Amino acid sequence: MSETTTYQAPLQRPNGPRPAPLSELPDRLPELAARHAAYAEREKVLHPEVAEALREAGFARHFVPAKWGGHEGGFEDYLTAVTEVSRRDPSAGWCAAILASLSRMAAFLPEEGRDTVWAQGPDALVVGALVPGGAARMASGGWILSGRWPYVSGVHFSDFALLAAQVPLPSGRSQVRFLLVPRAAYGIERTWDTVGMRGTGSDTVVLDEVFVPEGHTFLQRQLATGRDPGGAGPACLEVPHKNVSGLTFAAPVLGAVRGALDAWTRTTAHKRAAAPSTQLPSVSAELDLAHSSAWTDAAELLLTRAARDADRGLLGTELTGARAQRDHVVAVDLLLDAVGRLQRTGGTGGQSLGAELQRFWRDANTAAGHAVLKWEPAARRFGSARLAVPLGDLS
Secondary structure (H helix, E strand, O other): OOEEEOOOOOOOOOOOOOOOOHHHOOOHHHHHHHHOHHHHHHHOOOOHHHHHHHHHHOOOOOOOOHHHOOOOOOHHHHHHHHHHHHOOOHHHHHHHHHHHHHHHHHOOOOHHHHHHHOOOOOOOOEEEEOOOOOEEEEEOOEEEEEEEEEEEOOHHHOOEEEEEEEEEOOOOOEEEEEEEEEHHHOEEEEOOOOOOOHHHOOEEEEEEEEEEEHHHEEEHHHHHHOOOOOOOOOHHHOOOHHHOHHHHHHHHHHHHHHHHHHHHHHHHHHHHHHOOOOOOOOHHHHHHHHHHHHHHHHHHHHHHHHHHHHHOOOOOOHHHHHHHHHHHHHHHHHHHHHHHHHHHHOHHHHOOOOOHHHHHHHHHHHHOOOHHHOHHHHHHHHHHHHHOOOHHHOO
């Protein structure tokens, strides 16, 4: 049976010095995530200390414009930091990725909305739903929003939610907008109960007749095209969302498989050390490790190239954006092959519900099921873009 969580005041924001950029991720955070991974798995939500540590580490402010105190950070640093957290607990890494990505989305709000989100500083935790849900009706100066939005990761520690909805226009037509609502305006229904990524707390947001002024909304197509391409805005906002959204969900998979490699290697090395000196070491273990680590490295190279291209402003064309999207998906396919081999060869101990290996395997496969990481749309987009290039320009 579902359970509704009533409003609780958000965690207090730290008043200390400005957090370092994600390129200087504190060692404490991955260790803290690992320590509380069992809690997150059991309670289906991050431990409060981990949620606050994500805020303190600067994930929320990473893409926030400098005008509001943010770092205007890059995608490669984002990829690296999310991967490191996910290597110890993929659920924590997933939430870290979401918090950074949704703050980037909040930067597409009009000035009024941005002033609201970051009134108390750039570390506000914004979550969201990208699939239109709920219902909206016109009101003077905005819309009345109500309904349900499932799968909102990190919602239990949020300060705001950006919710996609079809909103009506005076012409009788409608358009998809993202609407900003404060934490006091929505309830949370406990609906998240999956085989993997259990600690993300991706529960359902519930609204009942909430007024959202137009200045707290933006069009979906603004996110799709990027803000002021080639203009003076932060470079991290100029990249069309579909060209980088795959990084948000691929980075936790990369971290999960890195964690699986760590767990598998520790277990196998321990078995070898404990074996009688007369017993020859298993050659198959060496082959399995070589395969899985090579596929993981290859996936990381693809994701790093895509992130660097985003940072260098090279994803502005349909072809380069399509290649990045293709690479996000191919990287995840390689990672699933790697972690699948590790799980098959990890021995009976690796199948235990208390083993790290099976948790990383479950998390990687669950994360890979996200709609953004589906192969056919990415492949068709790339193929169409590549075949549209005039023959004389092909090399």
